[in-house]
Amino acid sequence: MSNKKSTAGAITIALALILAACGSDADKAAETTAKAAATTAAPATTAAAAATTAAATETTAATDGTTAGSTPAAEIPDLSAYTIGFAQVGAESGWRTANTKSIQSAAEDAGVKLVFTDAQGKQEAQVESIRGFIEQKVDLIAFSPVVETGWDAVLGEAKEAGIPVILTDRAVDSKDTSLYKTFLGSDFVLEGEKAGDWVNTEFADADSVKIVELQGTTGSAPALDRAEGFRNKVTDPKFDIIASQTGEFTREGGKKVMEAFLQANPEIDLVYAHNDDMGLGAIEAIEAAGLVPGEDIKILTVDAVHDGMQALADGKINFIVECSPLLGPQLMQLAGAVLNGETVPERVVTVETTFDQEQAIAALPDRQY
Numbered sequence: 210m211s212n213k214k215s216t217a218g219a220i221t222i223a224l225a226l227i228l229a230a231c232g233s234d235a236d237k238a239a240e241t242t243a244k245a246a247a248t249t250a251a252p253a254t255t256a257a258a259a260a261t262t263a264a265a266t267e268t269t270a271a272t273d274g275t276t277a278g279s280t281p282a283a284e285i286p287d288l289s290a291y292t293i294g295f296a297q298v299g300a301e302s303g304w305r306t307a308n309t310k311s312i313q314s315a316a317e318d319a320g321v322k323l324v325f326t327d328a329q330g331k332q333e334a335q336v337e338s339i340r341g342f343i344e345q346k347v348d349l350i351a352f353s354p355v356v357e358t359g360w361d362a363v364l365g366e367a368k369e370a371g372i373p374v375i376l377t378d379r380a381v382d383s384k385d386t387s388l389y390k391t392f393l394g395s396d397f398v399l400e401g402e403k404a405g406d407w408v409n410t411e412f413a414d415a416d417s418v419k420i421v422e423l424q425g426t427t428g429s430a431p432a433l434d435r436a437e438g439f440r441n442k443v444t445d446p447k448f449d450i451i452a453s454q455t456g457e458f459t460r461e462g463g464k465k466v467m468e469a470f471l472q473a474n475p476e477i478d479l480v481y482a483h484n485d486d487m488g489l490g491a492i493e494a495i496e497a498a499g500l501v502p503g504e505d506i507k508i509l510t511v512d513a514v515h516d517g518m519q520a521l522a523d524g525k526i527n528f529i530v531e532c533s534p535l536l537g538p539q540l541m542q543l544a545g546a547v548l549n550g551e552t553v554p555e556r557v558v559t560v561e562t563t564f565d566q567e568q569a570i571a572a573l574p575d576r577q578y
């Protein structure tokens with residue numbers, strides 16, 4: 210799991226990016242001279258500025274929980290001379306839909322030719338897409354890996370073909386970090402820890418708390434890391450995670466698993482769902498069982514997409530840890546820098562916050578997704 214860096218690293222990243230903007234890899238620059246004419250040194254400088262903003266905003270977010278949609282405003286470079294292949298996970302959640310839109314609209318703004326594929330949650334389909342991109346000789350490949358393991362072979366093929374790869378959203382567990390240029394996305398362990406912090410505060414006076422967990426896709430970085438981060442914090446023996454199962458990050462999956470949890474366990478105090486969609490499915494199951502979500506059973510989720518925020522505002526969800534899907538502009542900046550032959554930081558962490566009910570009500574009118 211390469212997604213273990215704490216957000217404290219964000220400042221380092223900003224510094225790294227500034228430094229990166231000052232130097233470049235001579236070989237790659239030579240290789241891309243013709244195409245580089247289309248871009249200028251500007252993207253790297255802009256990227257550095259945006260990353261600095263990201264670090265600064267993060268400090269703000271720590272003290273101001275209402276900072277919403279916190280992805281830094283990014284100036285998008287002109288990439289009209291290039292083709293980028295993007296292999297998306299699928300369309301499993303509101304988060305994913307917003308992420309796809311962000312990438313497609315940033316690509317349009319950059320004028321880049323985007324070859325977009327949807328793997329419908331299947332790693333084999335993603336591998337096939339990447340092989341297709343290599344065959345088409347795209348200039349750069351970006352993708353959000355469905356699961357963490359099993360990427361070395363195909364990423365090796367991209368490297369062999371001289372096509373740079375950028376990971377977005379989810380990490381791979383490859384030991385060989387030369388297989389990709391950078392990884393842009395959230396710190397999922399930190400998200401799990403923020404969820405755990407809330408549990409400690411919310412249940413400070415309770416003697417015993419029975420928790421059920423709706424996990425994301427088995428083997429995916431967010432499922433592994435959100436489970437781990439949560440357990441890093443929820444350590445008091447009064448907390449008992451009585452059941453934990455995957456709901457595949459979908460509303461339907463969350464509903465089905467929650468129905469089974471409710472049947473097997475008459476007393477549940479809290480649902481920890483790895484995304485809003487599964488939490489929304491759990492709400493349906495809880496209501497169908499004649500219970501009141503948010504009151505009889507508390508609900509804690511991750512993402513902060515519109516439907517989740519509405520449920521939080523309505524009191525059916527109790528707390529949401531934000532995970533921003535708006536990665537498109539930063540992806541185009543990083544792609545511009547890579548295609549320009551510049552060195553980019555190996556990790557760029559997305560800036561995020563958390564929401565309680567009041568903060569959700571305040572943030573909803575301006576929410577972008």
Ligand code: GYE
Nearest residue numbers: 301302304378431458484
């Ligand atoms: O939290 C979930 C989506 O990888 C961060 O995938 C992403 C997760 C997101 O399906 O809703």
